[in-house]
Amino acid sequence: MDSFSGRIALVTGGGSGIGRELVRQLADAGCHVALCDLSQDALDGTLDYCADARAAGVRITAHVCDVSREASLEQLRGEVMAQHATDHINLLFNNAGISGGQSFLNDPREQWDRTFEICWGGVYLGCRVFMPLLLKASEGHIINTSSVNGFWACLGPHVEHTAYSAAKFAVKGFTEALLTDMRLNAPHIGVSVVMPGHIGTPIALNTHRMWVGEPEEMSGDAVAGTRERWARMDANAAAMTDDMVRSMVRASVEQFRDGAPTTAAQAATTILEGVQRNEWRILVGEDAVALDAAVRNDPVGAYEREFNSPFSINT
Numbered sequence: 001m002d003s004f005s006g007r008i009a010l011v012t013g014g015g016s017g018i019g020r021e022l023v024r025q026l027a028d029a030g031c032h033v034a035l036c037d038l039s040q041d042a043l044d045g046t047l048d049y050c051a052d053a054r055a056a057g058v059r060i061t062a063h064v065c066d067v068s069r070e071a072s073l074e075q076l077r078g079e080v081m082a083q084h085a086t087d088h089i090n091l092l093f094n095n096a097g098i099s100g101g102q103s104f105l106n107d108p109r110e111q112w113d114r115t116f117e118i119c120w121g122g123v124y125l126g127c128r129v130f131m132p133l134l135l136k137a138s139e140g141h142i143i144n145t146s147s148v149n150g151f152w153a154c155l156g157p158h159v160e161h162t163a164y165s166a167a168k169f170a171v172k173g174f175t176e177a178l179l180t181d182m183r184l185n186a187p188h189i190g191v192s193v194v195m196p197g198h199i200g201t202p203i204a205l206n207t208h209r210m211w212v213g214e215p216e217e218m219s220g221d222a223v224a225g226t227r228e229r230w231a232r233m234d235a236n237a238a239a240m241t242d243d244m245v246r247s248m249v250r251a252s253v254e255q256f257r258d259g260a261p262t263t264a265a266q267a268a269t270t271i272l273e274g275v276q277r278n279e280w281r282i283l284v285g286e287d288a289v290a291l292d293a294a295v296r297n298d299p300v301g302a303y304e305r306e307f308n309s310p311f312s313i314n315t
C-alpha cells in the first residue's frame, strides 16, 4: 500500500499504547480511522491525542467494543459502516491484548480463558467479522499482533507464561497460514504478523488493574502470591512486608512502561513501515530481532536456564 491517505483503518485496542500511536500516525498520514477499546475513557484519551489530525479533516470514530465477543464486533462493524459511510475498510489492525493466566496449574481458569479469548479470539473474530469489508476494498491489509511470545513461549525459567504464549503462537500460526489463503483467494489483501519485543506501554499496569486492581489495593492473598513467586528468584523476597510488595509491584509495572528499549510511537512507525513495504513478518525492536535469531539458532536450548534472553524475568 503506497499511501495511507484517504484509506479507512480499524484499530482494536486503540485506547492505549501501541494502538493509540497507530491511530495517531495513521491519522497524521491522512487515513480515516475507527478505533475500539473497552472503555470510553481510553477512547477519549486517543481522540484528544489526535486533535490535530481531526482538525485537519481526518475522520476518527471511537467505539466501545469487546473484541472477544462476536456480537460486540458485529455491532462495531455496523457503526463503522454507518459513521464512515462505507461498505469497506482497507486496514484491519487486530492489536488489542492483555496478559494473564500465567500458570495453567495454579491461576484461575477464568483468567486463563479470558487472556486467550482476547489475545487469540479477538484476532480470529476480528478477521471473521471484518473480512467482508476487506474483500470489498480495492486494496487491503490485515495486521495481526502476536509477540516474541509467539515464537518463544517463555519469560525465563522462573515465570509461568502459558495463556498469553498459547494465544500469541495461535495468532502467528493463523496469520502465516492466511498468507497462502489470501494469495490464492483474495490477492488484493496483504497479511502481516507483528512480533513486538519489549515496548514501553502500560500493558503491565492495565493487566494488573484488570485482574487485581491498583497495586496499592492488592489483597493479602494477591500480595502473598506475588511474594511467593518472587521468592523463587530471590530468597530475600520472603521477608518483604505487604506494603513493600505493593510498592515493588507499582515500581515494576511503571518500569515496564518507562524502561523499555522501544517506545510505543517507534513501534507504531515500524509496523506502518512494514505494512507499506508489504512485509508479512514484522519484528519490532532490536530485542525482538535478537531473540528471534537466538531461538532459531538453538530451538531446543531456548527453554533451558542458561538461555540468554533479554526477556527473562530474573529478579
Ligand SMILES: NC(=O)c1ccc[n+]([C@@H]2O[C@H](COP(=O)([O-])OP(=O)(O)OC[C@H]3O[C@@H](n4cnc5c(N)ncnc54)[C@H](O)[C@@H]3O)[C@@H](O)[C@H]2O)c1
Binding pocket: 012, 013, 014, 015, 016, 017, 018, 019, 036, 037, 038, 039, 042, 065, 066, 067, 068, 095, 096, 097, 098, 118, 122, 145, 146, 147, 148, 195, 196, 197, 198, 199, 200, 201, 202, 203, 204, 206, 207
Ligand atoms: N508492550 C509490549 O511490550 C508488547 C510486547 C509484545 C506484544 N504486545 C502486544 O501488543 C498489543 C498492544 O499492547 P500494548 O502494549 O499497546 O498494551 P496496552 O495495554 O497499552 O493497550 C492494549 C489495549 O487493548 C485494550 N483491550 C484489552 N482487551 C480488550 C478487548 N477485549 N476488547 C477491546 N480492547 C481491549 C486495552 O483496554 C488497551 O487499551 C497487544 O496485543 C500486546 O499483547 C505488546
